[in-house]
Amino acid sequence: MIIVSLKHALLGFLSFGPATGYELKHAFENSIQHFWNADLSQIYRTLESLKDEGFVTMRIEHQETKPPKHIYSLTESGRAELIRWLSEPTVELPTVRNPFLFKVFFGALLPKETVLEHLRRFDAALHERLEIYKQIQEYLPKRCREQGLRAHKPFLLATVRLGLRNLEVQQQWCRELISEIERL
Amino acid sequence: MIIVSLKHALLGFLSFGPATGYELKHAFENSIQHFWNADLSQIYRTLESLKDEGFVTMRIEHQETKPPKHIYSLTESGRAELIRWLSEPTVELPTVRNPFLFKVFFGALLPKETVLEHLRRFDAALHERLEIYKQIQEYLPKRCREQGLRAHKPFLLATVRLGLRNLEVQQQWCRELISEIERL
DNA sequence: CCCAGATATATGATTATACATATATTAGCA
DNA sequence: TGCTAATATATGTATAATCATATATCTGGG
Numbered sequence: 001m002i003i004v005s006l007k008h009a010l011l012g013f014l015s016f017g018p019a020t021g022y023e024l025k026h027a028f029e030n031s032i033q034h035f036w037n038a039d040l041s042q043i044y045r046t047l048e049s050l051k052d053e054g055f056v057t058m059r060i061e062h063q064e065t066k067p068p069k070h071i072y073s074l075t076e077s078g079r080a081e082l083i084r085w086l087s088e089p090t091v092e093l094p095t096v097r098n099p100f101l102f103k104v105f106f107g108a109l110l111p112k113e114t115v116l117e118h119l120r121r122f123d124a125a126l127h128e129r130l131e132i133y134k135q136i137q138e139y140l141p142k143r144c145r146e147q148g149l150r151a152h153k154p155f156l157l158a159t160v161r162l163g164l165r166n167l168e169v170q171q172q173w174c175r176e177l178i179s180e181i182e183r184l
Numbered sequence: 185m186i187i188v189s190l191k192h193a194l195l196g197f198l199s200f201g202p203a204t205g206y207e208l209k210h211a212f213e214n215s216i217q218h219f220w221n222a223d224l225s226q227i228y229r230t231l232e233s234l235k236d237e238g239f240v241t242m243r244i245e246h247q248e249t250k251p252p253k254h255i256y257s258l259t260e261s262g263r264a265e266l267i268r269w270l271s272e273p274t275v276e277l278p279t280v281r282n283p284f285l286f287k288v289f290f291g292a293l294l295p296k297e298t299v300l301e302h303l304r305r306f307d308a309a310l311h312e313r314l315e316i317y318k319q320i321q322e323y324l325p326k327r328c329r330e331q332g333l334r335a336h337k338p339f340l341l342a343t344v345r346l347g348l349r350n351l352e353v354q355q356q357w358c359r360e361l362i363s364e365i366e367r368l
Numbered sequence: 369c370c371c372a373g374a375t376a377t378a379t380g381a382t383t384a385t386a387c388a389t390a391t392a393t394t395a396g397c398a
Numbered sequence: 399t400g401c402t403a404a405t406a407t408a409t410g411t412a413t414a415a416t417c418a419t420a421t422a423t424c425t426g427g428g
Contacts, residue, residue, distance in 0.1 A: 065422085089301070152291075158364070251393085251405075369428100372427090377421085385415090393405080
C-alpha cells in the first residue's frame with residue numbers, strides 16, 4: 001500500500017493559503033507534530049515535485065536582507081488531487097515504530113535499575129511533549145480565527161486531543177510499570 | 185539521531201535462541217507488531233549484514249521438500265552489542281506517522297458523511313487490531329513458558345498492555361468524534 | 369561583543385522501507 | 399481438480415526519510 005502523505009499534507013496546508021517551505025515546516029510543528037513531522041529538506045524537495053506535477057505554482061518574493069521567499073500556491077488541479085486523496089478511504093492502520101519499547105521488551109536482559117532509568121527518562125520526555133501539545137491545543141482556536149479557518153477548528157482540535165490522550169495513556173502506563181518493576 | 189532498531193530487534197529475538205528469517209518474521213507478528221513490523225525481505229538483508237558484522241553466525245539446514253533453512257545464532261559479540269544498545273538511553277520519542285489523521289485534520293474540506301465514513305472504518309480497523317493484540321496477550325504467557333523465558337514475561341506483557349491501551353484510547357476518541365460530527 | 373537562534377533555501381549522501389517478483393513444494397479446502 | 403496459504407529464501411527497484419552541510423543576514427540575550 002503506497003502512502004505518499006507528505007505530498008498531500010503539503011497540499012492540505014496550502015489549501016489554507018500560499019506559503020513557503022519554511023512556513024510549512026512551522027505549520028507542521030504548530031499543529032500536527034503529534035502524528036507527522038517532516039524534514040525541511042524533504043519539504044523543499046516535495047514542493048518541487050508538486051510543482052513539476054502541476055499541483056502547485058511558485059513565485060519568488062525577493063527580500064532585502066533575507067534569502068528570497070519561494071511562495072507556493074495550490075492550483076485547481078492540486079485542490080482536486082487533495083480532495084481525491086482525502087476522500088479515498090485509508091486502508092490500513094499506520095505502522096508504529098517505537099525503538100524505545102524494544103528496551104522494555106528485552107528488559108529482562110538488563111539490570112532492573114537500567115530499565116527503571118529508561119522508563120523515567122521516557123516519562124520525562126512524555127511530560128515535555130505533553131506541555132507542547134497543550135500549548136498547541138491552547139493556541140489553535142486563535143490561529144483558526146486569525147486565518148479564517150473557523151470551519152476547520154473542530155477537526156484540528158480533534159487530532160490534537162488524540163495526541164494528548166495518547167501521551168497521557170503512555171505516561172500512566174509508564175508510571176505503573178515503574179512501580180511494578182520496583183516491586184519485582 | 186540514528187536509530188537502527190531492526191538490527192537490534194533481530195539480535196534481541198536471537199538472544200532467545202537460533203532462528204531463521206522466516207521464524208523471526210513470525211516472532212515479530214506474535215509479539216511486537218504493535219510497535220514494530222518488518223518486511224521479510226528487509227529481515228533477510230539485515231540478517232546478512234549482521235553476519236558480515238560478526239554479530240550472528242549462520243548454518244544451513246537442508247530439508248527434503250522445502251527450501252533449506254538458514255539458521256542464525258547470536259555470537260558473543262552480537263550479545264555484547266545487544267546489551268550495549270539496550271543499555272543506551274533512548275534520546276527521543278518515536279516519530280509517529282498517521283496518514284489517516286490527515287483526513288480528519290482536513291475534514292472540513294470533505295462532506296460530513298465522508299469523514300464519518302472514514303471514522304467508522306478506522307473504528308472497525310481498531311477493533312480488528314484489538315482482537316489480534318488480545319490474542320497475543322493471551323498466548324504470550326504460554327510462549328514464555330514453552331521457550332523458557334519466564335523472566336521475560338512481565339516485560340513482554342507490559343509492551344502488549346501499552347499496545348492495547350493505545351488502541352482503546354483511539355477507539356474511544358474515534359467514537360466520541362463520530363458523535364460530535366453527527367451533532368454538527 | 370560574541371554566540372545562538374531565527375529566517376530562508378538547497379544539495380549530496382546514505383539508509384530505511386515498501387512493493388513486486390521469482391522459485392518450489394506441500395497441505396488443506398472447496 | 400484447482401486455488402490458496404504456508405513454508406523458505408532472495409533480488410531488484412523505487413521512494414521515503416535522515417543527516418550533514420552550505421550560504422547569508424538579522425535579532426536578541428548574556
